[in-house]
Amino acid sequence: MDKIIVPRPNHLKRNIVILAVVALILGSAIFAGFNPVTVIRNFSKGRRLLGRMFLPPDWSYAPKVIPPLIETLRMAIVGTFWGALIALPVAVLAASNFLNNPWISKPVRLILNIFRTIPAMVLASLFVAVFGIGPFSGVIALSIFTFGLISKLTYESIESIDFGQVEALMSLGANKLNILRYAIMPQILPQFMSYTLYGFEVNVRSAAVLGYVGAGGIGQTFEHNLAWRNFDRVGVIIVISFLVVLVIDFVSSNIRKRLV
DSSP, rough: OOOOOOOOOOHHHHHHHHHHHHHHHHHHHHTTTHHHHHHHTOOOOOOOOHHHHHHSOOOOGGHHHHHHHHHHHHHHHHHHHHHHHHHHHHHHOOTTTSSHHHHHHHHHHHHHHHHTTTTTHHHHHHHHHHHHHSHHHHHHHHHHHHHHHHHHHHHHHHSSOOTTTHHHHHHHTOOOOHHHHIIHHHHHHHHHHHHHHHHHHHHHHTTTTTTGTOOHHHHHHHHHHHTTTTTHHHHHHHHHHHHHHHHHHHHHHHHHHHHH
């Protein structure tokens, strides 16, 4: 009986890929100037800073944190609302399986890609220069950021729907508006609401730092106290912001689980 010879697996490709990834990481670290030794040397400074912030924080400053924090939440709510409202019809135009017209869907996708490449912080900086310092600039920035995020997720959902319902309506002579209303919207609406809630979660975090460029909210209070080295007050801002974001994430995640 002949022996069965099992060839040894060739790990050359795998090893090349691993070496390439390691080289990419090391090269990026060197190019970015990352040095673990510097992190270790400055660990004591970081520990002292954390001690000044949290051991203990200045809890008497907490009441003054609430108004800018509420302003941040309002910015996130309004920005999410307008961004999602505009994103839905644009996502319908970007979906390739609805209009079946690449002359419409492809330019719309190109516009969405341009919007999604611009961070909310950059948008806020531009609108502060146009509209001035205040939460209005932050709302506009968050609206555009949310629009780019939700529209992409929504048109991808439209393209992955069960097309059988669409074909059934088409066989009955239904027009595009009826197909959108009775076949597409019922399938994507739960996902669209989930994307909107996710956008709100992201916007709460983004709105918290837009104050650095003058767009209002808790970020402006944070930047002011950090500039004056009121680290015990900075600690209060971080703790309260963390708790609020944690609660919002928990509630939003549970709602999104029920929707999808």
